[in-house]
Amino acid sequence: MPASFSGFPPEALRFLAQLKRHNRREWFLAQRDTYERKVRAPMVELVLALGREMQPYAPELSFDPARAIFRIYRDVRFSLDRSPYKTNIAAVFRTRAAGRGSGAALYFSVGADEVEIAGGVYMPDPAALLALRRHVAAHHQKLRAILDAPGFRRLFGELWGEQLTRAPKGFPADHPAVDLLRYKHYLVDTIRPPRLAESPKFLPEILRLFRAMMPLVRFLNEPVRKSLRPRR
Numbered sequence: 001m002p003a004s005f006s007g008f009p010p011e012a013l014r015f016l017a018q019l020k021r022h023n024r025r026e027w028f029l030a031q032r033d034t035y036e037r038k039v040r041a042p043m044v045e046l047v048l049a050l051g052r053e054m055q056p057y058a059p060e061l062s063f064d065p066a067r068a069i070f071r072i073y074r075d076v077r078f079s080l081d082r083s084p085y086k087t088n089i090a091a092v093f094r095t096r097a098a099g100r101g102s103g104a105a106l107y108f109s110v111g112a113d114e115v116e117i118a119g120g121v122y123m124p125d126p127a128a129l130l131a132l133r134r135h136v137a138a139h140h141q142k143l144r145a146i147l148d149a150p151g152f153r154r155l156f157g158e159l160w161g162e163q164l165t166r167a168p169k170g171f172p173a174d175h176p177a178v179d180l181l182r183y184k185h186y187l188v189d190t191i192r193p194p195r196l197a198e199s200p201k202f203l204p205e206i207l208r209l210f211r212a213m214m215p216l217v218r219f220l221n222e223p224v225r226k227s228l229r230p231r232r
Contacts (some may be wrong), residue, residue: 118189119213140177161185
């Protein structure tokens with residue numbers, strides 16, 4: 001039987017909108033029950049439903065809510081913005097074999113202003129980025145085929161992410177994939193109106209987009225998969 005999710009209750013978006021205006025510990029603690037019941041509990045339900053539906057398509061990814069759902073608390077140690085709470089709720093789905101923060105992933109977030117659904121690699125460490133660039137350099141035609149597929153381009157447009165102005169160190173300036181090698185992140189995403197999160201159509205829409213992203217995620221995870229193979 002297909003998994004279902006009726007949508008976030010209206011209180012969820014109202015809570016997130018109010019949190020933007022009252023991003024203080026005292027306010028949050030007074031409203032914590034609303035957060036737990038109307039925001040986080042439906043998010044757990046949605047992540048579990050995604051896991052049941054994505055298992056046949058992406059068995060290598062983890063849909064464990066404890067690993068996937070981001071904490072509401074912001075890390076303010078290195079930020080000029082001292083607001084203690086995030087104003088969206090989000091989840092990321094990584095390969096089971098890789099460590100936390102490693103490799104390409106699927107992602108979505110719900111906020112009062114928008115829903116974002118995304119996939120790819122964000123802020124890889126220098127060693128991971130070098131391995132990924134070497135993979136892109138050797139297999140750029142496969143990556144271009146994924147990115148240029150009509151259905152993929154119609155859904156997500158171009159890759160986005162911070163780029164260098166020239167070829168990265170160690171790669172020739174005339175490499176046929178220099179435009180791809182300049183990326184520091186390899187990401188695609190799409191934005192939907194926030195009210196989608198309140199609809200039964202939200203789960204099917206995430207599933208449709210996640211399935212379309214999986215060829216890119218698998219391509220970007222190939223260096224991770226190779227690094228985890230046991231050596232003979």
